[in-house]
Amino acid sequence: MQDRKQIITIKGTREGLSIFIEDSSSYKDAIRELEEIIKASKPKKDEPIVSVKVKLGNRYLTEEQENDLRSIISMENRFKIETIESELIRIEDALKWQEDSEIKAINRIVRSGQVLEVKGDLLLIGDVNPGGKVVSTGNIYIMGNLFGIAHAGAEGDPDSFIVASYMKPTQLRIADYISRAPDYESDGVYMECGIIDEEQGKIIIDSLKVLSHKRKEISGFERRMNNG
CATH class of the missing domain: 3.30.750 (Transcription Regulator spoIIAA)
Known part of the structure; x- marks a missing residue:
């Protein structure tokens, strides 16, 4: 038996x-x-x-x-x-995870007084004008000019970052950090990213290449941007 x-x-x-x-x-x-x-x-x-x-x-x-x-x-x-x-999750939880983790691609200009908010990562093909604001729970990629406000990691993720083709923002926010007097030139900078520097305890603007060193796990999309 x-x-x-x-x-x-x-x-x-x-x-x-x-x-x-x-x-x-x-x-x-x-x-x-x-x-x-x-x-x-x-x-x-x-x-x-x-x-x-x-x-x-x-x-x-x-x-x-x-x-x-x-x-x-x-x-x-x-x-x-x-x-x-459990190794299994409910369908509702899986759908929420997908919503929070996927990249939302939006083609528009965010004008003064407008606010664009998304769950997950935001890929904006267009400009953020002065007085405009973009908010994302994940990372923010702007294929255009950032003149307004950008807030990444809006639900508290300090590993989020902000990338723009041309960066001269009114304000940058990542999680609970808010940028103080900008560290970049008054004329703005091209293809740069904003991340939290834990040692300095503030948001810094640095070369896009820094992502591969500061963030050990970045997606294929980010690597393609990093490599031009």
Whole structure:
């Protein structure tokens, strides 16, 4: 007779326990085995509560299933769930990730009084006139003149940057940093980028070539711009 395949694997760590739930088994079987293990290994009342990380592999739990899991690995049983990790994500989360990470290409001029806001990276083919403003949660690439305001990493990403064919902005913002008196010549600069220099604690204007040194992971699009 073949031994039953083990569904639940528990490993001790310095932080507590990691519980691995075999993802090819049925949810019903996994919960049944987990319940048996938790009851058998329940700490005594005078022992500290044990932190638990649950790893689901390629398994997705519904809200009801996750609630079942949390009720078994509970404070009442002297366990506390720190994280539940799955290799799968919901369609809604995947679509949001795609929206946040893709480049939005827009062909227009942002005139005085206008504000252009996008999720993810912005590729603007056109100018930002004085009094105009572009805002992106990611990076900003302007294939034109930047005379107005540009705000990259608007949701707090300090690794974002701003690139423009001709840069003479009224103001640059990256995450919570705001540019002070400009470090570039009053006549403006060509094909430069604005990034946060952590050592100086401010936004600097530097050669586009600096991206490959300051940002270890840049996309193929950025590399093409970098190489002309």
